[in-house]
Amino acid sequence: MSENKVALVTGAGQGIGRGIALKLASDGFDIAIADLPAQESKATDVIAEIEALGRRAIFVGADVSKKDDVVEAVGRAAAELGSFDVMVNNAGIAQVKPIEEVTEEELDTIFRINVNSVVWGIQAAAAKFTELGKKGRIISAASIASVKGFPILGAYSASKFAVRGLTHVASQELAPKGITVNAYAPGIVGTGMWDEIDKRLSEINGKPIGENLKENVESISLGRIETPEDVAGVVSFFAGPNAEYVTGQTLLVDGGMLYS
Ligand SMILES: NC(=O)C1=CN([C@@H]2O[C@H](COP(=O)(O)OP(=O)(O)OC[C@H]3O[C@@H](n4cnc5c(N)ncnc54)[C@H](O)[C@@H]3O)[C@@H](O)[C@H]2O)C=CC1
């Protein structure tokens, strides 16, 4: 009997993380969802969807900005699902504010959730892969804002540039262990995050609700808003057999907004 494969996806109670969890389940992975305890009810619905695909899934309440929570989530995924193969550092928050107004506390918060969490995820996953003798995969959420700084998303852009930098570094440091480290860089994805960005931009520039999102979507070459499934396809590639020789990369999946 072949060994099962396990992926942990942070922030998979909704949005892009949910899409990734479902795609990896359809690829044959059992899934650990690590999200804030307040997301348990939504995560329970995602677990039911995963089980309908014939895979197993668990929820682990975790604040990814805390190292101990991330280490425990990885430990529970491996212990309760019986393996550990892929770590997806997906959870993140946005912050919509002119750079002149960002406070010390806000900067600290966004870096703890968007950047520190990726360090904890890399550390916890690499330690578990080493313990289990696995050549695992680590995949993190960057953004188009990791390649170009976006006005009014200054702290967010800086946090995503950091994710791209960490991906460069960790891929080189972990290559001798056969662990690959990559990142996905979505564009404008129709999730709760963009509902919030649109609302905050409207408060700042006075445009009607929905107008900022519409204008951004109009700049996408493929002419439509991105879906979590569009992003999940790239994560599936990084987690799958065809990406064995790919490491240190941040792949734009933005429908044609930025060109590398
Ligand atoms: N929506 C978009 O257009 C884009 C999103 N991204 C990135 O993709 C990732 C997912 O974004 P979305 O699904 O759109 O966001 P979302 O807001 O819909 O979902 C984020 C998930 O992360 C969880 N989360 C937030 N803080 C957490 C914490 N401290 N500990 C554990 N879980 C936490 C939330 O509970 C939620 O389930 C983020 O890293 C985001 O920066 C990147 C580019 C574009």
Ligand SMILES: CC(=O)C(C)=O
């Ligand atoms: C949410 C996000 O990453 C952007 C730039 O839209």
